[in-house]
Amino acid sequence: MRLLLAELGKLRRPLTYGIAAAAIAACTAFAWQGARNASRSLQPAPSASAAPTCRDFDLPTGSLCNQAIAVQEKIDAFHQQQAAAQPSTRHNARPTDALPVEQPLSAGKLALGFMSSLPGALLIFLLAAGHVGNEWNGRTIKVVLCQEGRRWRVLAAKTASLWLVACAILLVDWVVLAALSPVLKAAYPLGGPGLAWSAAWSAMAADLGRAPLTVAVFTVVGVAAAVLVRNALGAFALAAGALVTSLVIAGNFSELAPWTIAWWVAGWMQFRSHGYVIYHFWVDGFPAGLSNPGPLTGLVGLLGVIAVAAGVALWVFRRADITT
Amino acid sequence: MATRRPLVRSVTAMLAIRCVGLTKRYHGRPVVDGLDLEVEQGELFGFLGPNGAGKTTTARMLLGLVAPDDGQAWVLGSRVPCPQQLPRIGAMVEEPAFYPWLTGRANLQILGREGGRLPSRAIDDALDAAGIASAAAQKVKTYSQGMRQRLGLAAALVRRPDLVLLDEPANGLDPAGIRDLRDLLRSMADQGTTVFLSSHLLGEVEQVCRRVAVIDHGRLVSMGAVDDVGGAGERVRVSVRPDEIERARAALARWSVTVGAPGELMVADAVGGAVNEVLAEADVFARSVILERLTLEERFLAVTDPDGASDSKGDRDAAAAS
Numbered sequence: 236m237r238l239l240l241a242e243l244g245k246l247r248r249p250l251t252y253g254i255a256a257a258a259i260a261a262c263t264a265f266a267w268q269g270a271r272n273a274s275r276s277l278q279p280a281p282s283a284s285a286a287p288t289c290r291d292f293d294l295p296t297g298s299l300c301n302q303a304i305a306v307q308e309k310i311d312a313f314h315q316q317q318a319a320a321q322p323s324t325r326h327n328a329r330p331t332d333a334l335p336v337e338q339p340l341s342a343g344k345l346a347l348g349f350m351s352s353l354p355g356a357l358l359i360f361l362l363a364a365g366h367v368g369n370e371w372n373g374r375t376i377k378v379v380l381c382q383e384g385r386r387w388r389v390l391a392a393k394t395a396s397l398w399l400v401a402c403a404i405l406l407v408d409w410v411v412l413a414a415l416s417p418v419l420k421a422a423y424p425l426g427g428p429g430l431a432w433s434a435a436w437s438a439m440a441a442d443l444g445r446a447p448l449t450v451a452v453f454t455v456v457g458v459a460a461a462v463l464v465r466n467a468l469g470a471f472a473l474a475a476g477a478l479v480t481s482l483v484i485a486g487n488f489s490e491l492a493p494w495t496i497a498w499w500v501a502g503w504m505q506f507r508s509h510g511y512v513i514y515h516f517w518v519d520g521f522p523a524g525l526s527n528p529g530p531l532t533g534l535v536g537l538l539g540v541i542a543v544a545a546g547v548a549l550w551v552f553r554r555a556d557i558t559t
Numbered sequence: 560m561a562t563r564r565p566l567v568r569s570v571t572a573m574l575a576i577r578c579v580g581l582t583k584r585y586h587g588r589p590v591v592d593g594l595d596l597e598v599e600q601g602e603l604f605g606f607l608g609p610n611g612a613g614k615t616t617t618a619r620m621l622l623g624l625v626a627p628d629d630g631q632a633w634v635l636g637s638r639v640p641c642p643q644q645l646p647r648i649g650a651m652v653e654e655p656a657f658y659p660w661l662t663g664r665a666n667l668q669i670l671g672r673e674g675g676r677l678p679s680r681a682i683d684d685a686l687d688a689a690g691i692a693s694a695a696a697q698k699v700k701t702y703s704q705g706m707r708q709r710l711g712l713a714a715a716l717v718r719r720p721d722l723v724l725l726d727e728p729a730n731g732l733d734p735a736g737i738r739d740l741r742d743l744l745r746s747m748a749d750q751g752t753t754v755f756l757s758s759h760l761l762g763e764v765e766q767v768c769r770r771v772a773v774i775d776h777g778r779l780v781s782m783g784a785v786d787d788v789g790g791a792g793e794r795v796r797v798s799v800r801p802d803e804i805e806r807a808r809a810a811l812a813r814w815s816v817t818v819g820a821p822g823e824l825m826v827a828d829a830v831g832g833a834v835n836e837v838l839a840e841a842d843v844f845a846r847s848v849i850l851e852r853l854t855l856e857e858r859f860l861a862v863t864d865p866d867g868a869s870d871s872k873g874d875r876d877a878a879a880a881s
Contacts, residue, residue: 241672248660374656377624378714381650382674384623384642557624 238388242366242396250365254358255404259411262349266336266412266419269512273333274423276511287311332510334430334438337420339413341435346408347442348515350401351449351504353482359401359450360474363457367393368470374559386553390458394545398454402447445504445530452496452537459548465555482518489522493532496540502533573636575600575722575753576621580630583616583777590616592777593630598755598770600721603748605768605785606757609863613777614757618652618726621755635722646675649720651728655711659700663691663710666699667717674718681717689713690739704731712740716747723747726757741767765855775863788858795826795834798846810841822846 287307289300335341349355370376383389420429430438456477461470478496485497492498497518500506506517507527521527576598583591591613598604608614619625621632623640632639635647657666664682671677686692691709694702702710708731715723725744729737744754744767758764764771765785772782781788799807801822808816808824811834815827826834831850838845853861 237672237675241669244665244669244672245658245661248658373658374654375658377619377622377652378656378670379673380624381622381648381652382645382670384640384645554626556626557619 238383238392239395242392243399246362246366246396246400248365251362251400251404254362255407258346258349258355258358258404258408261354262345262408262412263415265349265513266342266345266415270333270336270419270423270425273330273425273511277330277426329510330425333423333512334425335435335514336412336512337416337423337425338430338432338435339416340432341430341438342412342416343409344439344442345512345514346405346412347439347446348504348506349408350405351442351446351500352506352515352517353478354516355401355405355450356453356478357475358404359397359453360457360460360471360478362400363397363454363461363474364467364471366397367458367461368464368467371465371559372467376559377557380557387549390462390549390552394454394458397458398447398451401450401454405446405450441505448534448537449500449504452500452540455541455544455548456496459544462548462552462555465559485521486518487522489525492521492525493528496536498528499533499536499540502528503530503537504533505530573600574598574633575602575635576604576755577633578617578621578630579632581617581620581627581632582629583613583620583625584628589777591620591627591774594774594777594779596772596779596782598753600753601748601751602770603744603754603768604756605764605771606755606774607759607761607764607771607859608774609759612774612863614774615653615726616777617774618650618724618755618757621724622648622650622652624652646718647721648724649715649718649722650724650726651711651715652724652726654727654730655707655714657699657707657710657714660698662696662698663702663706663713664695666710667695667714670714670717677717678719681719684719685713685717688716688743690736705733705736708732709736712743720752722753722755724755724757727759728756729758729760729763737763761854761856761859771855773859773863780863785855786852788855793828794851794853795829795831796847796849796851797824797826797834797838798822798848799824799838799843800846803843806841807838807843807845810837810843813837 287304289296289304291307292300292303294300294303335344350358370379379389380386457470457474460474460477461467464470464473481495481497485492485495485501498521501517501521504515504517505527506515574597576596578594578596581591581594581596582589594613594617596617606614606617616625620627621634621639623642623645626640634641635644637644657663658669661669664686667682667685671682683692686695689709689712691706691713694706699707699710708728712725712728715725729740732740741763744756748754748767756764756768768785770783771785771788773780773788796819797807797811799822804818804822804824808818811824811826811829814829814834817825817827819825831848835845835848838848
């Protein structure tokens with residue numbers, strides 16, 4: 236406990252406050268934009284379904300305009316096809332998608348999805364790089380290990396403190412979104428009484444139960460990268476690079492996708508396509524032939540990631556000579 | 560044979576630091592090479608060596624920061640690495656490192672939490688002892704190098720340790736700070752704290768330490784009382800008339816003689832009376848015959864850089880001859 240308190244004391248730093256501010260600013264912007272767009276979609280669009288004309292393209296009548304119209308018609312047809320095939324996608328968004336951000340309890344869905352997906356992962360990696368990797372940059376690692384020589388305890392305290400702070404950022408983010416939700420509801424009405432408390436709970440309860448594990452995975456990966464690279468910038472680059480690579484592989488290679496962290500996070504968090512509000516940033520769809528992974532697959536995969544990353548970090552850290 | 564192991568254990572327990580064949584290699588090159596060292600409890604011990612001699616690596620091995628490739632070390636009776644003994648050890652290895660966004664006091668509080676419960680008023684006492692109490696509320700990023708050094712000393716002392724390992728503690732300190740450090744080290748030793756002082760400031764070490772060890776290229780080249788390191792460390796300075804210098808030199812040929820200032824000869828490992836007698840037999844009348852002790856620096860250079868020392872001697876001879 237004393238080590239954990241010491242690590243939490245170190246995290247009272249500008250980097251932590253900056254990361255929290257960035258998360259809050261981003262989520263606030265997404266909530267505001269989503270509610271605004273959803274509210275506007277309720278207003279009748281004068282020429283929403285009209286066929287494109289040369290005036291829309293600011294082109295004179297002629298072959299060039301005809302080509303532009305033909306291309307636009309193909310795009311519209313594709314969007315209609317997508318909308319029919321997938322409910323609540325960016326091609327077929329429904330105003331009700333934005334209902335959760337206009338209710339204080341379910342507003343947390345946005346904070347949970349944000350911290351459990353790519354932006355949250357990058358912010359946690361940044362925090363881990365500063366908190367763990369920077370111990371080598373600042374040469375303070377020798378001071379830490381001159382006080383507590385049991386290195387596994389140091390690593391455990393660092394990981395636990397990072398996880399707690401990431402969860403705290405998530406909660407603060409939620410509180411800010413909750414405070415913002417009545418303002419959004421008043422500014423951008425979506426019709427009807429809005430979400431009831433029970434419906435709001437249902438909308439975010441699963442995310443609330445799952446997000447802490449996903450945040451823990453990002454934390455352990457960030458710490459492992461910092462221990463392997465032993466400097467802040469390299470740690471962030473390694474962790475972020477590995478995650479982005481995983482997302483690219485999961486989105487493009489059907490043989491490899493089921494063995495990526497992107498696949499397991501998507502399975503565990505049950506990420507689905509977006510509507511008016513972007514509740515998470517993750518791979519948008521897996522290669523043809525792969526059905527979306529289930530929560531159990533995701534859970535097993537993520538526990539495996541934690542075990543491997545923590546094991547590697549501990550093995551390296553216990554054997555590392557501290558020469559800084 | 561049956562009683563040998565407990566005997567070794569009891570001897571080790573009486574020593575603050577013991578190294579036997581301690582070795583560390585980086586990329587196959589030995590940085591510390593078979594180091595044997597013994598520091599008694601309550602001793603103020605100087606650890607000397609030129610840059611790159613292996614002083615810091617030795618300190619890191621004693622603290623468990625670096626794993627030895629060969630040999631063994633014990634600290635306060637426990638085989639290294641010994642995490643359970645770290646609360647009894649205060650250390651400052653190379654330049655002190657702190658979290659710049661925190662105040663000096665907050666840094667010490669964090670150290671206190673990391674190493675276990677601190678005695679009451681320990682932080683205030685350490686800040687006072689290191690002379691940094693007035694700046695304890697400032698963030699470390701505003702500190703000068705000397706203030707950081709003082710805070711590093713406070714960090715080493717905050718647990719009221721039984722053993723203090725200090726690596727170049729005088730770096731960045733002003734003359735008053737160096738004097739304060741000297742007083743602090745003496746008072747710690749008076750209270751029974753073992754001080755292991757690694758430094759290249761020979762004058763400081765000579766003033767505060769009773770025993771020293773000198774390492775070079777990772778090997779122990781000399782260890783003993785400050786006055787004994789590098790041999791007896793005495794010479795006779797003879798002053799004669801300039802026109803008699805060559806005659807005097809020829810008469811003293813049985814000793815190692817170097818030319819000092821004009822009209823002066825340095826006779827190594829000699830006795831003043833014998834030198835005077837030999838000169839008298841050669842009809843050279845010395846203006847003065849003075850027995851001198853070599854400084855620690857001269858003896859240090861003699862054991863760590865004998866080529867450089869002989870070069871210097873050659874230079875002086877050449878200068879005298881010309």
